Amino acid sequence: xxxxxxxxxxxxxxxxxxxxxxxxxxxxxxxxxxxxxxxxxxxxxxxxxxxxxxxxxxxxxxxxxxxxxxxxxxxxxxxxxxxxxxxxxxxxxxxxxxxxxxxxxxxxxxxxxxxxxxxxxxxxxxxxxxxxxxxxxxxxxxxxxxxxxxxxxxxxxxxxxxxxxxxxxxxxxxxxxxxxxxxxxxxxxxxxxxxxxxxxxxxxxxxxxxxxxxxxxxxxxxxxxxxxxxxxxxxxxxxxxxxxxxxxxxxxxx
Numbered sequence: 001x002x003x004x005x006x007x008x009x010x011x012x013x014x015x016x017x018x019x020x021x022x023x024x025x026x027x028x029x030x031x032x033x034x035x036x037x038x039x040x041x042x043x044x045x046x047x048x049x050x051x052x053x054x055x056x057x058x059x060x061x062x063x064x065x066x067x068x069x070x071x072x073x074x075x076x077x078x079x080x081x082x083x084x085x086x087x088x089x090x091x092x093x094x095x096x097x098x099x100x101x102x103x104x105x106x107x108x109x110x111x112x113x114x115x116x117x118x119x120x121x122x123x124x125x126x127x128x129x130x131x132x133x134x135x136x137x138x139x140x141x142x143x144x145x146x147x148x149x150x151x152x153x154x155x156x157x158x159x160x161x162x163x164x165x166x167x168x169x170x171x172x173x174x175x176x177x178x179x180x181x182x183x184x185x186x187x188x189x190x191x192x193x194x195x196x197x198x199x200x201x202x203x204x205x206x207x208x209x210x211x212x213x214x215x216x217x218x219x220x221x222x223x224x225x226x227x228x229x230x231x232x233x234x235x236x237x238x239x240x241x242x243x244x245x246x247x248x249x250x251x252x253x254x
Contacts, residue, residue: 002070003051005029005043008036013103013254015039015080018067018087021119021185022173024050026159031239031247038251039080044070046087048174048181058181060189064094071101082250084108085210085236089189092222096196104253105200105223108246109208109236111215112190112222117182121147122157123175131169137161140169190222200226203249205234205241 005025009015015035019027025043032041045052047063055062067090071079080103083091088110095105125147134140140161141154148154160173200223204211219226229249234241 001073002047002053002066003045004070004074005032005045007032007041007043009038009040012036012038012040013080014076015041015082015250016067016071016076017041017043018046018081018083018090019043019049020085020087021178022049022122022157022160023085023087024159024173026050027156028239031243034243034247035250038254042074046090048177050172054174054177056177058177059184060090060093061097063090064097067094068098068101077101078103080104080106080253082106082108083110084239085110086185089185092189092196093193095198095200096190096193099196099198102198105196105198106203106250106253107200108203108238109205109210111211111218112188113215113218114188115186115210117186120179120182122153123179123182126157126160126171127175127179131161131171134169193222195222195224197225201249201253202226202228203238203246204228204230205236205238206230206232207235210236 017028024045028043032043035041047055047066048058078101081091088107091105091107092112095102125144129140129143137158141158144154160171161169162172163169202219216228231238231242231245238246
């Protein structure tokens with residue numbers, strides 16, 4: 001069963017959050033509690049991420065099915081579903097396959113199209129670290145710097161580095177499973193699927209490298225009734241770059 005992190009708002013209408021690649025429910029530790037003023041919020045660790053079990057073959061379909069199993073086990077018949085990046089792709093497929101389970105779909109900064117395989121260099125760099133010799137997180141951060149010169153990216157990658165009971169470092173995320181799945185996860189999640197006609201909100205960062213000209217037409221092709229909102233002063237990580245605007249945008253859907 002997938003691991004989930006409750007973030008407050010018990011008794012309100014449920015909002016389920018799906019994170020991006022190499023992320024986890026921990027990434028929503030600031031935005032999630034703020035959204036709990038409006039929803040009962042649960043952030044899920046996707047398969048092969050965080051504390052959730054691994055999937056031998058990670059596909060959008062298999063991950064969406066695991067989320068549905070989690071919803072069933074927690075007696076959530078219908079939810080607001082928010083997915084960021086990879087989580088947004090999974091959310092699109094889940095909504096397409098199980099439209100009766102979705103009150104509203106919220107897709108954060110990802111488009112239903114093919115992308116170049118993402119995060120391969122970071123995953124290879126993480127796999128290359130000899131964790132048996134590393135004594136501190138600072139040492140691991142220094143070793144990652146050549147491939148991830150941006151400090152924020154290094155800090156993000158290192159959220160996956162944890163210690164065992166005997167104080168040995170290990171990667172909590174199944175990096176091998178992710179690496180082997182990158183090609184399929186780069187594909188358009190909607191493919192030949194029929195348009196999803198349920199209520200949908202796309203939230204896109206003003207400066208996001210994941211958004212380009214012509215994407216609005218592509219969104220409308222698969223999500224004909226979608227509302228598209230640009231979050232100002234934000235890149236791909238909307239919930240970090242402009243937290244107040246992001247929370248207002250999601251809360252406005254209640």
